[in-house]
Amino acid sequence: MTTTETERKAATKYVGQRVDRLDSRAKTTGEARFAAEHSYPGLAYAALVHATIPRGRIIAIETAAARAVPGVIAVLTHENAPAMKPAPKASMLDVSTLVIGTSVNYLATDEVHWNGQPVAVVVAETPETARHAASLVRPAYQELPAAIDFAAEEPNATPQKSSALQPGGADKGDARAALATAPVSVDLRFTTPPHNHNAIEPHATTAVWDGDRLTVHEGSQSIAWMRKHLAVRFGVPEQGIRLLSPYVGGAFGGKGMVWAGTLLAVLAARATGRPVRLALTREGVYHTVGGRTPSTQRVALGADTDGKLTALIHTSVARLGRVGGMPEQITSGSRHLYDVPNIHLRQNIVKLDLLANTAMRAPGESIGTFALESAVDELACELGMDPIELRMRNEPARDPVSGKRFAHRMLREAYTLGAERFGWRERDPRPGSMRDGRWLVGMGVATAYHPAFSMPASVTVRLAADGGVVVRCGLHEMGMGAATVQAQIAADELGVPLESVRVEYGDSDLPPGPMAGGSAQTASVAAGVLAACRKLKQSALALARRSPESLLRGRRLDDLEARDGGLYHGGAGETYAAILARAGRDHLEAEIKGSMVKFLAKMIRDQRRWVKAACGAQFCEVRVDRDTGEVRVSRWVGVFDVGRVINAKTVDSQLRGGIVMGIGMALSEETLVDHRTGRIMNPSLAEYHVPVHADIPRIDVHCLDDPDPTMPLGLIGVGEVGITGVAAAVANAVRHATGKRVSDLPITLDKLL
Template structure:
C-alpha cells in the first residue's frame, strides 16, 4: 500500500473551502474586547506627553494603555544557542515600559474597547508630544558605515579561499558589478492577529504564528509564568512566509492588554499596522565580481553584500550563501556587512538571503556568458562541482544540477532560441528567455510525536507542527499510512496546538523532514509492539491482534515533554546538526526557465511562460509539492517585477503601507507555470526528504532579469524591473 508520492487532496480542504476553519481572529470568549495600536510618528526620541482624555471618553472604551499605566513586562532575553525561542524577539523593545521611541511606527499606546470601531476611533484621538533625537534611516547613505556581520553557526559572515581580488585583476575576462534590491514587506492574506485570554495566571493565545513552541516559551518568559501555563493555538494560518515566525508587538500587547483589563482581547493589525510593526525583507547592495579564462572556467568569484538591521534587533541574512556552494571557482571571497538603522528591524522573508543573493549571482553568471559568447547553461556546467567549492572537502549530500538543466532545457525548448539579444519579436512584443539556478540549504529540527493505533483500525498522529497552506497534515498522514501499512483515510493528524508534543518551527523548510523522522520512528516502535503482542495472542490484522489481546489501543511516543526531556532533546540535536554541517552540504536545488514579452514602445513587461524543475529529494505529495513551487515562483515574480517598500530617507516612515501602493502579483501577471521534480531521495535525509518551502523563490529574480536582457538588450541590476528602467 503506497500513498507517498501520490497527488492526494489536502485533508483540511473541506473546512477551509466551506469557511469552517477558524483563524486567530475568529475565536470568541465571553466579554471579548477589541484592541488597536497607536503608533509613534518619529523615528527616535522620547515621549514628553501623551494626551489620552479624548480617547478615554469615546463610548465603549475600556482602557487606554501607555507606558504610564501598563502592567510590567519582562524584557526579552538575549538569544542563546540552547534557547532558540529567544531568537523570536522581532525587536528587543520592552513595549509600553518606557518613554523611549526606537522607530517610526513603534506602538506607544493600546486602546481597548467593546467594539473594534470604538477602538479605532479612540486610537485616532491619542496625541503624543516628543523630544526628537537624530535618527539614521537612509540605507543607501549608511553603506559607508556598514560593519562586518557578527559570526554565528547559523548565519556565518562569509567565506574565503585563495586571493580572489588578485585573481580578478589577473583574469583574461572579468566583470565587477553592483546589484541592489529594495526593502520588501510581508502581505500574507491573513492579517497578523491575536486573541488572548487570561484565566488567573494561565494564558491562552490564538495567534497566526509559524512557531508555536517557541512562541509559548517566549510568552512565558515575558509574562513571568511557567511555560506550562501558556497555551498557543494556531491550527490554521493564512500565509506566513517568515513574517509570522517572530513575535511582534501586536502579540505581546494583546496579551498585556488582556492582563491589564482582565478581559479577553482580540487584536487584528490593519494592513498599515503590519508594515509599521512587522519586519520585512532587508534591502541589499551587492557586489558580484567574476573572473574567468576564455574557456569559461571561473578563476575568481567575489560576492559581498550590505544589508541592514535595526538598532533594536534584526536578522543577519546569508546573501552570499549560494555563491559559496554553486560554482567551482579557484578563488572565492564572500562577505556580509550590516548597516544599523533606526528602523523597524528586518526579519525572515521566504528564502532570506538566498532569494536576493541568487538575483545577483545568477544575473552575473548570465552577463559573463554573454561576455564569453557562451551559452549560459554551458558556462554553468563547466563550473559544476562535486564538493564544496570553499573548503574542497565537504561533499553534497544530493546534487543533481546537470540532470535538472538537461530536463528543464528539453521541456522549455531552450536550445531552439536565438541567443542574440533583441532578436525575437511577436508583433509589438520583444521576446526573451532567461535561466537561473535555484538553491536553498536544508536542515532538520527536533520533533516529538505520538502515534496511536486503535483496535477499530484508526490511527492518530499528534504533533504541534504548523499548517500554513502547504499541506503539512496531509503529507504526515501519507507517511504514517505507508509506515504502518494502513489506508490513508484511517489516519487522523492533530497539530497546531502547544498542548501537543513539541513540533519544529516552520521556518527554513525543515518541517516535513523533521516530523517525518519522528513519525517513522514511532511507527516502527508500534509495529514492534504489535509483533510482541501477536506472539502471545496469534497473528492477523492490526485490529485482530488488539481485539484478541483486549487492548483498546497501542501508542508509541518519540521525545519527552518534561523540562529535562526537552533540554536533553536539544542537547542530542545540536551535536549531529553541527557535525553534519561539517561533513555535508545539504540543499534543495532547481532550475528556473523564463520567457518574457516586453512592449518595444512602452517597456511593459509580461512573463509569458515558466518552467521549473526541482530536486527536493523524495516528493511526498506531488500535488502539494508542485503548489509549493508555484507559490514560490509567484512570490519571486513579485520580488523581480513589483515589490518595493518606499522608506522616506528623511523621516523613516514607510510611504506605501497598503496593497493599493505596494504592488504584488495578481492573477493577470502570472503565466502558466510548469513544475516537475526528479523525485530522487537524499540518502542522508529522513525518508530522503529535503525541503520544498523556499527553494521555489530562489533564482526567479535572475531568470526574469536575464530574459529581459535577452528580449531588450538592456541589463537591469536594480530590482524591481519596472518599465521606467527599460525606456
C-alpha cells in the first residue's frame, strides 16, 4: 500500500467501519414492504397454469370449469389474451434485450417449450380462488419429441461461440502433447447437477395500469433494464413506466431477468383493467425462473516431479434451453490461476427442451473452480506434495493466457494468513490418518476466484443548506447493504456525518443504476458517487471564491480536506452551510450520467491492459462418520483479496453467505429432473436441500483490505467470490479424510460408502 493510500485510509471516518445497514430497522420491524405487500383499490390476484409436457402444441384448452368458480374475473389463454410484442434478440447496443429470461411470447402461441411453461393465467378476487380455478384448467396437447436428458445429449454438444463478454476457449502451446509426456499427471471427469434459486422472497409482481401508464412493484436486480424491456414488450413509452423495487428479499441472479411471472402479471392487469398481484409459489419459481446449468468437465494436469505444471486441459459441457439461456464461464479460473506453458480450454453447449438457465451466484466460476481445484489437489496427492506448496509453486507473475498484468493479486498473502489462522501445519498429509473417535477428520484447501468489472451508473448528490445530503441512484438493495456503503462513501467524501446522508434507491424514476450482477454494483455506483461528490465540492468552492472574505479564496480543491461539514485547509475553512447562506442558495446539486458508450470504450481499454479479479483461499475441515459416510463441515477459514473494504460488517456477511451457499452446493443441493417428462421432481425446500444452521460451523472470514488502484476507491467486489472454491475445499477435505475422490456433486453418503 502506498503512503498516499495509507494516509487516505487513516483519514476516512466511515469507509472501512462496521456500520449497521441503514434499512435494518425497516426490515426487522416489518416496515419494509416487498413486491407482494402493496395494496391497491380493486386489487385482483393471479395464478398460473403450467404445461405438463416438455415439448408440443396445445390442441385444446378447457376453461369452463375455472370460469364458473365464483370470484373468477378472467381466464387468459393463447385463445383470448391480448398480444405482447415478441422478445427482441439480445444485443449489447440495447440493454433491454440483456434481461430476456426466455424468447417465448407467453399466451401468444400454442407452442410448449418446457414442462412448467405457463399456458394460462387465472385472475380472481382472492389468491385462494385464483389457485383453485387454475387447478381446473385442462389443456390437451400434441406431444413432440423432446431432448431433456443432459447426460444423453452431451455427445451432441457444440463449441460455445466467443463473445465480447465471454470467451469460449483458449489455447497456449500444445497442451495435449505436454500432458502425454508429463512425468506426473491426472486426468479427471467431474459432474455438477442443476441448481435452483431459493431466495427467501419468491418472485412476485404487483402491476397497475392507468391508461398507458404502468406501475410495477417487483423484486428486481435490473430496474432500468427491466423497465425498458417492459416498454418494448407492451408498446408503451419507457417514461410512462415506473418500476419500484426498494426491497428485494434475496436474488443471487434469479431476479436479474424478466421472467414469465412479471410479464403475465402486467398482461393480466392490462386485460382485466384491475391492479393484479401475481406471487409465485415456491414450485412456481422452479417452473418459470431459470437456475444453474448442470455441467460435465474434464480437467487434466501434467507436471514435472518437482510440481511445476507443464499442461492444463479444462473442457466443459453446459446446458442452454432451446428458448434461451446464458452460457457459463466454467473455465474462467483455469485461464488465470496457474502459470502453465501449455493450456487448452474449451466450453461446449448443448440445447435442451428445458427452462432456460440463468445466472446463479458466480455463474461458471463456482462450478468451474470445483473441478479445477479438485484436480490440483489430486495432483498434489500424486506428487506427495503439500497442496498449498503446489499452488504457490505455480503462482503466475502475469496472466498465463494473455500475458497481461494483474491489476491486483494477493493470493500468496491470502494463503499465508489463511494457513496460519486455520492451523494448516497440524495437518497430517496421509489420507485417513486424522481421527476423532468414530469421525475421520480431513482438511482441504482451494483457491477462490471471481473477475471484477464495473458498469455505467448515473448518480445525483444534493447538499442542502441544513447539512442534509441526498444520494439518488436506481441501485438495488437485495440484503447486502448496497445503500449503506454508498452513504458511507458520500459521508467521507463530503466530510459530513453519516446520519445526515440519505440514499434514495430502488425506483426507476431515479437516475439509472447498473444491474446488480457480477459483483459490480458497488464499484459502479461508487464511481458515480465519488464523481458527483467531487463535482459538488467544486461547485461549493466556486461559490466560496466569489466572496472576498472567504477563507477559501485562492485554494484548489485538491488542496482542501472535506470534514466537519465543509472544506478546510489546515485549520482554516468554511462549512457548506456558511457558503450557501452567503450565496443565498438553499442547496447544491451535482449530477453524473452513466454512458454505455463510454463504458464499452473503458471496458475494452481495461481488458487490453489488466486482468481484474477478487481472489482468496478457502480452508475447510470436515468430519466423516467412518460407518455411515455422513459428512459434517466442522471448521472454516476464508481469507480474501477483495481490494478496499467499504463496510467490514456487510463484507464479512456477504462472504459468509457465499461460503454457506457453496457448502450447500458441495453436500446437498441438486435439482432432480425426470428424464422422461422434463418435470422437476423436487421443487420445494422440503426436497431441495439447502443448508440449515445445524449444517454450518463458525466461519472465520478475513479480508486483506488492500486497495486495487484500478478500481473506484480500490474496491473490487465481494458478492460472488465467497462461493468459489468452496465445493472443492469440501471435496479435498473429504479426500484427505477418507482417501476417496468424489468428483460428482453433491457429495452424498452413497458416494463414500
